[in-house]
Amino acid sequence: MPSFWKHVNKVIKEADIIIEVLDARMVEETRNFEVEDKVKKEEKILLYVFNKCDLASKEKLKTIKHSLKPSVFISSRDKLGTTILKKKIMELSKGNPTVVGILGYPNVGKSSLINALSGKGSAKTSSESGFTKGFQKIRVDPKIMVLDTPGVLPKREKDPAKHAKTGALSYGKIKDIETTALRLIEDETEKITAHYNINSEDPEEILEQIAFKFKKLSSGGKANLEVAARMLLKDWQTGKIKQ
Numbered sequence: 513m514p515s516f517w518k519h520v521n522k523v524i525k526e527a528d529i530i531i532e533v534l535d536a537r538m539v540e541e542t543r544n545f546e547v548e549d550k551v552k553k554e555e556k557i558l559l560y561v562f563n564k565c566d567l568a569s570k571e572k573l574k575t576i577k578h579s580l581k582p583s584v585f586i587s588s589r590d591k592l593g594t595t596i597l598k599k600k601i602m603e604l605s606k607g608n609p610t611v612v613g614i615l616g617y618p619n620v621g622k623s624s625l626i627n628a629l630s631g632k633g634s635a636k637t638s639s640e641s642g643f644t645k646g647f648q649k650i651r652v653d654p655k656i657m658v659l660d661t662p663g664v665l666p667k668r669e670k671d672p673a674k675h676a677k678t679g680a681l682s683y684g685k686i687k688d689i690e691t692t693a694l695r696l697i698e699d700e701t702e703k704i705t706a707h708y709n710i711n712s713e714d715p716e717e718i719l720e721q722i723a724f725k726f727k728k729l730s731s732g733g734k735a736n737l738e739v740a741a742r743m744l745l746k747d748w749q750t751g752k753i754k755q
């Protein structure tokens with residue numbers, strides 16, 4: 513079994529409540545049904561956390577609000593929603609002391625969430641007997657402990673375009689950057705044309721116009737689509753393009 517699965521399984525085993533961190537802008541793309549099934553099979557409680565809410569539009573938040581339950585909206589960056597999250601955890605544990613584990617794809621904000629929850633003043637507690645070696649817990653509330661190492665979900669589908677969209681595959685590491693950019697434009701035409709103020713529906717034309725607009729040109733004054741594509745993916749992944 514690949515090591516990430518071992519680790520994910522350990523997180524599920526050690527925790528009572530499992531938080532699946534999702535990107536509020538891309539809920540479907542950042543869910544992992546295989547892991548959700550595992551959590552349910554182990555009879556652990558699954559709590560969805562929509563992170564990066566500061567980057568998602570109000571409309572987007574409205575549409576996902578009732579899509580998954582139980583769920584909480586947060587921004588780990590702005591440390592918003594963490595009090596509500598702790599309340600929800602207490603509600604789910606029926607007021608009992610509980611251990612929370614965190615799972616999610618790369619880049620969804622697992623480490624930021626752990627930081628936002630722990631903040632100042634919370635102490636790490638070392639492993640106790642019966643606790644799997646290597647795991648530490650952080651006390652974030654009198655009754656809530658959080659495992660300090662999140663479980664990074666494997667990239668299940670071999671679909672680089674999807675992972676580029678969620679940021680699981682960083683813009684600097686994408687191999688076929690042009691095709692990836694075209695897929696993103698196809699998926700998110702409206703947001704991208706609105707951001708760059710371009711009037712077209714055709715992905716190739718849109719990418720070309722972005723290149724001209726930002727002077728991403730090859731010798732001879734032709735559009736340099738590769739450079740434009742990388743800029744687009746960077747803007748997308750760093751949250752410049754309103755989603």
Ligand SMILES: Nc1nc2c(ncn2[C@@H]2O[C@H](COP(=O)(O)OP(=O)(O)O)[C@@H](O)[C@H]2O)c(=O)[nH]1
Nearest residue numbers: 563564565587588589618619620621622623624
């Ligand atoms: N805008 C915004 N960025 C976030 C938020 N949470 C995490 N990030 C950023 O997303 C990137 C990945 O976060 P990280 O916690 O390392 O994700 P991990 O790979 O799941 O542990 C970092 O650049 C974070 O600063 C959030 O709520 N809002």
Ligand SMILES: [Mg+2]
Nearest residue numbers: 622623624662
């Ligand atoms: Mg991390």
